Amino acid sequence: TVDEDRRLRDLRKDNKITAVLHTGYPIRHWDRDLGPGEPHLLGVAANGCAGADGVRDLTAAPGGALRDSDFDVSADGxxxxxxxxRPAPGASRHSVLVRIDLDSGERSVLVDEPDADVWSPAMSPDGSTVVYLxxxxxxxxxxxxITLGCLRFGGEPTVLxxxxxxxxxxxxxxRDGSAVVVTADQDGRAPVFRVDLADGAVSQLTVDDYCYSDVVAAPDGVLFALRSSYAAPPHPVRIDVDGAITELPCVPLPTLxxxxxxxxxxxxxxxxxxxxxxxPDGDGQAPLLLWxxxxxxxxxxxxxxxxxxxLLAARGYAVLLPDPGLSTGYGQQFIERxxxxxGGxxxxxLMTATDAACAxxxxxxDRTAAMGGSFGGYMVNxxxxxxxxxxxxxxxxxxWALDQFGxxxxxxxxxxxxxxxxxxxxNSPHLHVDQIRTPMLVIHGDKDYRVPIGEALRLWYELLTHSALPADDDGNSPHRFLYFPSENHWVLTPQHAKIWYQVVTAFLARHVLAEDAEVPEALG
Structure with missing residues (x-):
């Protein structure tokens, strides 16, 4: 119950206990430790009549079932x-779709595919059908x-x-329930598509150079959405039935x-x-950064x-943003490559794209550098x-070391x-450390649980000891390690984002432009 949960939280807080005894997997996610608290779905009464706090637990004892859950409520409530x-073999998790009655809390499994996870349920306006990923x-x-699943209540799941x-x-x-609209990566964009429920026919609704997100349906087939690209940050637009797109009032877009x-x-x-x-602006040649x-x-x-x-173009660099094999938006076979x-x-x-850019x-x-984060960091390693x-x-x-990361x-x-x-x-980069002859800037956050800090610690040590540019007898090397004790997979706090760019640009200036650049004084 909500009251019991409050009692246990107070017990841990009052006794300054942070220890967690796990019995299953996972034990942490992204940047937070899991347990013993469990996410619940709660019903909150507008008139405050459902319990003392107007709160009713709809999912008693869910365990970890609702971590990062997606849900949709029927139009009639x-x-x-x-x-x-659900727990699955091999210390894995398996995502299914569950129906929960809001009066009784009764649960029933709607979709349980043995060879697929399902998520992002979206209910039809009349409450008869759910479409999901x-x-x-x-x-x-x-x-x-990834495909679209469809379940008409009382029937069997199908794939659209x-x-x-x-x-x-x-x-x-x-709004009329005749079709769903979806977004999908395509050729370096992410258009909006219509998928008809009757025959699964797909039609593209937007044909510009933007990536669309947060699509909302309005009456008469009108859509509202956010769109962005590498030429414009997210801004709201209206998409009419005839495909006309109108930009809505928003803060001014930045001058690039x-x-x-x-x-x-x-x-x-x-x-x-x-x-x-x-x-970058101008007509002269620019050094190239592969991202x-x-x-x-x-x-x-x-x-x-x-x-x-x-931010790099403002400093005179050209930046190449390629979509190599494994990228989405070019078909399944492009991923399978x-x-x-x-490493294949x-x-x-990436080398082919770099050659084309250099032409x-x-x-x-003659002045180039490569940068990447997460898998992009793997690739530059x-x-x-x-x-x-x-x-x-x-x-x-x-x-860095795939046997360790996995x-x-x-x-x-x-x-x-x-x-x-x-x-x-x-495919593990660490097996080729002895071939590294390029100065490297290693960046990592200690709260990164997706790619744990051990990857950076091992990379840093092996660069200094086993690379073709090792530290000298005084411990000096051209490599650098920018460590963020309080950041996760992403560097999110404004002051640290600023430090990130300052250190990166100083490192690039030294090794690409042959210029001395100061790192922030606050780094000591």
Whole structure:
């Protein structure tokens, strides 16, 4: 009960107890330790008549079933559909859909697919149907696939638009219930699509260069959404039935210190590899920064305040944002090219994209650096051990030793479906440390549970002891380690975000521009 939960919290607080006794997996998530508290779904009465506090527990003793849950309430307020995580073999978790009656709290399982997780339920306006996202379990040989599931209550689950070669990322019902609209990565953008319920036909509603999110349906088929790109931060728009898009009142968009171009290249296997290229103002040649996105199942298609290329463009750099193998928005086969072979097609694609960018007349191919975070950090670690073409490497929250990472991340079972012992042996950057001849800036937050700090600690030590640029007898080396004791996988606090950019730009200035630049005095 809510009262019992309050009593136990007070007991721990009064006795200054933080210890947790675990009986299952996981034990932490992202940047927080799990347990003994459990997320619940609560009903809050508007008139305050459901218990002393007007609060009623709808999910007694859920365990960890509701961690990071998605739910939707029927239009009549009688029931909801939520994700529900269950323990599964191999210390894994399995997400199913559960119906909860809001009067009685009675639960029943609606969708339980043995070979897929399901989430993001969206209820039809008449409460008769739920559409949701489903992700098949990966194997060492096959990447996951995300599709749309549909359940008409009283029937059996089906899959919509089975031949559509894109990964839906969100689901919104039209007000008349005839179709759902979804967003999906596509070719460095993320358009809005309509999926008809009757036959699963897919039609694209937006055809510009933006990434759409937070879609809301209004009467008469009108949609409202946020959209962004690498040329504009998120701003609200109206999408009319005829496809006309109207920008809504918003704060002024920033003036950019350059221009955004698109670059295409062809890999050795004939695959098209595309990138965004940020060019600084002016007509002279600019040094090139290769930025590798994280994920790895993602795409450079939306504005980011954390990894913002315009801050580097303002300092005269060009920034290349490629989508190599494993990126989303180019079809399932493009993902499969890199599955289980991170050091193969993704690395080749990045080098192909870099070659194409270096052929641009605005690029100074003799001054280059590579940067990446998370999987992007993994890739630049791999790059460092396989080529010395770059003048500097910046690796943030990166995977270094795959055999170590697989069992220490916060969701080991997910990664280990792909990351077998053989895959780790073939693709782990740490096995090539002796080939690293490029100065590296290592960045990591201690509260990063997705890529634990042990990756950076091991990388740092092995750079100083086993690389081709080791520390000298006085302990000096060209490498640097920027450590954030209080940050997670991302550097989020404003003062630390500022430090991040100041240190990165100083490191690049020294090794790419051959200029001395001071690091912030506050670092000591």
């Amino acid at each position: 009688c029931f909801l559909v939520t994700t529900w995580q 489903r992700e098949t379990f990966s194997t060492p040989q096959a990447a996951p696939r 638009a089975t031949d559509w070669d894109r990964w839906p990322a969100s689901v919104t019902w039209l 210190p350059g221009a955004l171009a698109e670059v295409e290249a062809t890999a050795d296997d004939g695959t098209r590899v595309r990138s965004w290229l940020v060019l 590798v996105h994280g994920g790895p199942l993602s795409s450079w298609n939306a504005w980011s305040w954390r990894w913002n290329p315009w 890199g599955w289980g072979a991170w 097609a993704p690395f080749d694609d 641009h007349p605005r690029i100074d191919a 791999w790059i460092a051990g396989h080529t010395d073409r770059f003048d500097a490497i910046v690796t943030h929250a990166s995977l 069992s220490t991340t916060d969701s080991s079972y997910y990664w280990l479906r792909e990351m077998t012992r053989e895959m780790a042996q073939a």
